Amino acid sequence: MENFNLAFLNALHLLVSLDSEILQYAWRSVYIALISTTLVIVVTLPMGILIAENNFRFKRAIIIVLNTLMSLPTVLIGLVVYSFIGRMGIFGSFKLLFTIPGIIIGEVILIFPLVLSLVIAALSRDNTQITKTAKALGASQLQTFLILIKESRYAILSSIIAAFGRVIGEVGIATIIGGNAEKYTRTLTTSIVLNINMGYFDYALAIGIVLLTLSLIVNLFMQLLQGSKR
Amino acid sequence: MKLLIIIVCLLASSQLFSSQQVLILATTTSTENSGLLRHIHGDFEKSTDIKIKVIPKGTGASMQLGRDGNADILLVHAPDQEREFILNGYGDKRVEVMHNDFVIIGPSDDPANVKGEKFAAKVLAKIAKEGATFISRGDNSGTHMKEQKLWHLSKMKLISKAKEIITAKGKKEIKFMRPVGGWYRSIGRGMGATIHYATEVQAYTLTDRGTYYAYHHDTKRSKPLVILSEGGSDLFNQYSVIAINPSKHPHVQYSAAKKYVAWITSPRIQKKIALYKKNGKTLFYPDVL
Numbered sequence: 001m002e003n004f005n006l007a008f009l010n011a012l013h014l015l016v017s018l019d020s021e022i023l024q025y026a027w028r029s030v031y032i033a034l035i036s037t038t039l040v041i042v043v044t045l046p047m048g049i050l051i052a053e054n055n056f057r058f059k060r061a062i063i064i065v066l067n068t069l070m071s072l073p074t075v076l077i078g079l080v081v082y083s084f085i086g087r088m089g090i091f092g093s094f095k096l097l098f099t100i101p102g103i104i105i106g107e108v109i110l111i112f113p114l115v116l117s118l119v120i121a122a123l124s125r126d127n128t129q130i131t132k133t134a135k136a137l138g139a140s141q142l143q144t145f146l147i148l149i150k151e152s153r154y155a156i157l158s159s160i161i162a163a164f165g166r167v168i169g170e171v172g173i174a175t176i177i178g179g180n181a182e183k184y185t186r187t188l189t190t191s192i193v194l195n196i197n198m199g200y201f202d203y204a205l206a207i208g209i210v211l212l213t214l215s216l217i218v219n220l221f222m223q224l225l226q227g228s229k230r
Numbered sequence: 231m232k233l234l235i236i237i238v239c240l241l242a243s244s245q246l247f248s249s250q251q252v253l254i255l256a257t258t259t260s261t262e263n264s265g266l267l268r269h270i271h272g273d274f275e276k277s278t279d280i281k282i283k284v285i286p287k288g289t290g291a292s293m294q295l296g297r298d299g300n301a302d303i304l305l306v307h308a309p310d311q312e313r314e315f316i317l318n319g320y321g322d323k324r325v326e327v328m329h330n331d332f333v334i335i336g337p338s339d340d341p342a343n344v345k346g347e348k349f350a351a352k353v354l355a356k357i358a359k360e361g362a363t364f365i366s367r368g369d370n371s372g373t374h375m376k377e378q379k380l381w382h383l384s385k386m387k388l389i390s391k392a393k394e395i396i397t398a399k400g401k402k403e404i405k406f407m408r409p410v411g412g413w414y415r416s417i418g419r420g421m422g423a424t425i426h427y428a429t430e431v432q433a434y435t436l437t438d439r440g441t442y443y444a445y446h447h448d449t450k451r452s453k454p455l456v457i458l459s460e461g462g463s464d465l466f467n468q469y470s471v472i473a474i475n476p477s478k479h480p481h482v483q484y485s486a487a488k489k490y491v492a493w494i495t496s497p498r499i500q501k502k503i504a505l506y507k508k509n510g511k512t513l514f515y516p517d518v519l
Binding site for chain 2: 093097196198
């Protein structure tokens with residue numbers, strides 16, 4: 001496996017020399033993943049609690065729709081967002097095509113159903129005991145809400161990790177919406193595809209190793225965060 | 231939906247504050263990969279204070295960006311399709327900027343015995359008759375368009391795979407021509423990946439010279455493919471720029487695009503293109519100098 005040796009050598013070189021180009025792509029990848037995960041978690045937490053805590057008519061239907069949306073192919077999301085934010089689309093005048101915010105819109109759509117259904121699952125355990133106790137101790141609606149989240153924090157954290165991983169390794173949306181423009185929207189994943197298309201397989205593999213290393217660092221950090229609260 | 235609009239507005243606001251003018255140039259992957267654009271664009275950005283955002287796609291995809299009004303200017307290499315593009319009113323005119331050539335590469339033992347045949351169409355006919363494996367980009371790129379034209383010239387029996395799509399102006403047929411036989415493989419990948427594939431299975435393929443050199447230089451394969459046909463008049467590879475017609479898409483940055491056309495065809499930049507070398511080899515020859 002000459003390929004792997006070369007790839008590891010290349011990856012090591014990129015990491016040790018802090019290659020400025022790769023650093024730029026890496027930062028862009030992490031930035032996109034962080035922002036879209038944050039946006040989604042902020043929105044899905046209250047929604048998740050509303051859905052998990054209440055029984056209403058379309059609850060099952062909502063969950064089925066969410067689960068179905070989880071299999072949306074990224075290229076399809078890319079195309080749909082393209083038609084909305086492209087110049088012919090209704091958001092065309094915002095000039096979001098081929099920009100980082102444009103990519104983030106696509107990624108938000110990608111992970112929204114994933115995170116929401118994981119959050120619903122996390123909060124759907126029998127929480128009546130907790131809610132009752134909290135209410136009995138005089139907690140307000142908001143305080144009860146915060147306690148619920150705190151009690152389910154590990155499950156919520158793993159949904160955050162899943163969402164972050166989904167975005168940072170995603171290439172379809174990043175290519176169609178971002179356009180892989182150097183200095184603007186090129187990310188680690190689109191640069192992997194570019195290098196494959198150029199025939200530089202070893203280098204592409206090396207960037208892949210950089211991406212995984214980065215993901216490892218982020219996950220170690222999250223683990224630390226989790227551990228310190230335990 | 232409300233939420234989506236809020237997010238869009240929030241994200242858009244960050245875009246609107248940047249007043250820097252950005253010209254969107256959709257181009258082929260081969261020009262981007264060659265490093266030429268990176269080499270010359272600094273000059274344009276400095277002298278005009280307009281930033282250039284290069285979107286590397288195949289020629290087919292670049293033209294679609296132009297039709298949708300999502301690019302301001304194109305740098306592409308498929309003259310027939312470009313003329314049609316302009317006839318349909320999407321671009322103002324095509325201005326030839328530079329050229330180089332395609333080559334046909336294949337295994338050094340040359341099973342179809344094509345070495346020395348100058349005309350690419352004849353080479354392809356020979357490959358087809360021998361049933362030697364041929365790898366096609368199959369991705370509607372400029373190189374794929376060129377390949378289909380060469381197959382047409384080879385007078386071999388072709389089948390056309392057509393699909394019908396409905397456009398605003400009615401039905402339109404998208405046609406891909408290909409010869410008949412299992413020896414012809416269409417893989418739908420970029421140029422470098424296609425050379426890689428062809429090397430792995432020791433097959434013939436059509437490539438632009440620049441990508442071949444770059445790939446050849448970069449990898450030490452046990453059985454690298456060699457150039458078997460070059461220099462034929464049918465292997466000419468013409469690159470042109472087309473500014474998107476503002477009467478189709480009023481928002482395109484027409485004046486900046488015109489500046490770009492004037493700049494890239496100016497003697498100074500044409501000279502820069504002529505002098506640009508990668509691994510010691512000239513990749514593009516200017517047309518206006």
